[in-house]
Amino acid sequence: MTGRHVWAGVDLGTQSVRAVLADDDGTVLGRGSATLTGTRDGERHEQDPESWWRAAVAALRRATADAGRPPVAGVACCGTSGTILLVEDAPGDPARPLTPGLMYDDARAVAEAARVAAAPAPAWAEAGLRPQRTWALPKALWLLRHHRDHPRARIAHQVDVITSRLTGHPAATDTSNALKTGADPVSGTWPLADLARLGLPADRLPPLVRPGDTLGQVSPAAAEATGLTSGAPVVAGMTDGCAAQIAAGVLEPGRWSFVAGTTTVLKGVADTLPTDPTGALYSHRSPDRRWWPGGASSAGAGLLTREFGGPRPELESGGSGAVTYPLSGLGERFPFQRADARAFTLGTVASDRDRYTAILRGVVLAARLSLDHVARLGLPVEGAVTVTGGASRSDHWMRLHAAGLRREIRVPAEAEGAFGMAVLAAASANGGLVTAARRMLGPARTFAPEHPGPLDEAYARLVGELAARGWIDAGLAAAAAPGGDR
Template sequence: MPGAEAVWVGVDLGTQGARALVVTASGDVVGSGARKLTGRRDGHRHEQDPEHWWTAASASCRQALVDVPAEAVRAVAVDGTSGTVLLTDDRGHPLTPALMYDDTRAAGHVDRVNDAGGELWRRLGYQRMQPSWALPKLLWLLDHHTGGGARLAHQADFVNRRLTGHPVAADLSNALKTGADLIAEAWPDDVLDALGVPAGLLPPLERSGTRLGAVCARAAEATGIPEGTPVIAGATDGCAAQLGAGRLAPGSWNSVLGTTLVLKGVSDDLVHDPFGVVYSHKAPDGRWLPGGASSTGAGAIARDFPGRDLTDLDRRAAAHEPSAALTYPLVSAGERFPFLAPGARGFRLDGTDDEADDFASVLQGVGYLERLCFDHLDLLGAPTGGDLTLTGGAARSEYWCRLRADILGRPVVVPRRAEPALGAAVLAASPGRDVAEVAARMVAVRTVIDPRPEKTGLFDAPYLRLVGEVERRGWLPAETAAHARERTRA
């Protein structure tokens, strides 16, 4: 790299792997690395070993930095899955497995959490916490952990502590589902006291993009990141993907389609959702990032079409528009967005035993849920008329991106690199600078896909059929269903 051009390191901790990118100010990726992660699923439980996060992140960084001069590295930031937490000792060593973002074993604590904090949750716009959120998980962990001296750590906190060698603050983005008051930017001590959360168990809070410390000698040896490199507070993977999409004007949205579907937008004002499925993170510049996380997504393809040639299935699926089958492709039990339904289960109606049609019905089913998300956001008055970017692993499928544009009836922007690690690099480069300007320079557009005129209205009937099915089963509120029908027929 001639002249040792300045670079920033972004580390993404996802469900299935860790990924590191080394990025210049103009968005050129000069190094990348990745390692797989594995977990344990059993019914409502989903765990990972936190030590694997560190070993995977370290190996990813070493691989990414192998050809990068040490003097070029300016900072590093880490993003993690939202609502993933564990307990550590005072040295940062795990006392428990990590309860992952979609682990719902703490469902029995949700009513207690909402009774204690309901007034604050309503003021923050999301009304009530859900079974997969971190504060109910914390109570579950405290009930099942014996011994004192425990500390709560979010996924990014755990890795940041290893990077710095000392305790670190949690970013407000990851702390939202643990009950942080994002308006006051502080923990709600009265709520936590009412829930019996011990004083000193929670980390301090900082906005994303704040300096947390510097890479220590031990971490430098493990990761290849030079000792003394600033460690910058990251965000959830969904918020990092929004930053990595490069569109940060109010009304812009990013749809992250990986194992599951996450939508994040930008708003000047806090969005309130009386149905309790949309929640708003706080951006580094103080704006709001409303959105939600669905339990549908590409994970249904990995589960239902293992080992198949997806490019070939994409080609064959194009002949099934719309598909004969109607699929609600849930990855795991229960739905979180655009409606809250712990009892929701995936289904396929009118299957034909035709693999291509079944595959097409999954792609379309995810698109219908994405469309329903936007109909629900519109019902709430959230600004939705800006650019829509598509990121996540599914953005690599040109066919699926085009199909989603057709189903949504709006253009979609596909960045050149569609991954949260780029958003983490944006955060690493943001201290003292306008994060929107940093993102605009770092993120290049690969293509813009317009909906095909000949497909206008083609997917309306199956979309409304899916809306009717999830309403009939008691999962979708009547208000959202009615608004979806009204917008479709307008």
């Protein structure tokens, strides 16, 4: 061990739960994971919340055993943004699930979303928030409407189930996970009158704390189950996108990162709260009280999985020059909002190679459009861009990102959200989040851009088509003109 303390991080994903143990210098001492499954049917996407706890226990037991069961000084957890359920607090069983977990992309709350859109809280408008159908607030209203037989039920997020089980008592929720449930990011409180008007009364809401605050201590029962240390602080975490941002080291203004996976998540840093008239961009409040603006695009490598079953390295190079806007389902959320958006392809596609490389180009160019959108809003986009997620494991994909974005690409040594949570757990004992990250994050792989950008012509065609379809406005189309933001 190179540091004095050991910190644990847990990442509750869609397909698995991952746990990491790392010391003060960022050396990873142990890892563990356990799979998750869910149910998808059209707009329905659910998981069994009890499986989250079982998988978290299994992942932590493996990680702590892998590390040799060292004393753990603290633990933090992240989860998928917008995943929500109803729970009740029973003696000896805090946050007992009463319903399935409605996952981040469950889109059944149509009527509730319309009601929220028609009567939003003024605090959301002031913070530049425009709740969307898949956000947790409409789903919370949907759950309360469909489960009236549980009068004592309260709302909980995915991470709340885990932190409540770790501490042995009902845990507060962090303002990062609560953002899409209607929390005011400026004040860090619930706008209670507005939520009650919409049908979500105060007694159905958990208390709010800031990311990095202490929720409690690991209980003896949880310590025995997980291998964590009894009495270790349980630290309030953030969403999975924010956890990946910490792992990426994107913590200072002007820096931006992408989580490139099934979908694409953009995260950045600003000193002041940015606003987006289109409602596509929204901001989390960071543990150091800065703003982390960003958005989650539906475009990403999910289309490759649907069409090809996953990465196919033998198809990566060559191709016809076609480009696909890579949506695997219906609708786009960022950098523009369009409920009827579907994937489309420009150019000739005559083979699997053509189709595959067209999707790869589209993933990169959708990311470029996201950067052009935030630059258009007046936010600085400076220097290298960091990329994490599944795509970051492929050097070819990262070279393509550098070529398409025309920026240096950095791939951090430890890009997992679980590692980001270990850094957050360590922050209070290591001089704050930025200081802890500088100490714990290792060197990054870098990929240099090409000038001029070889994908500029494909980008111009893609932007022109998006504008012709009315999916983006003339202002974004102009800002996205090759060279216009450099």
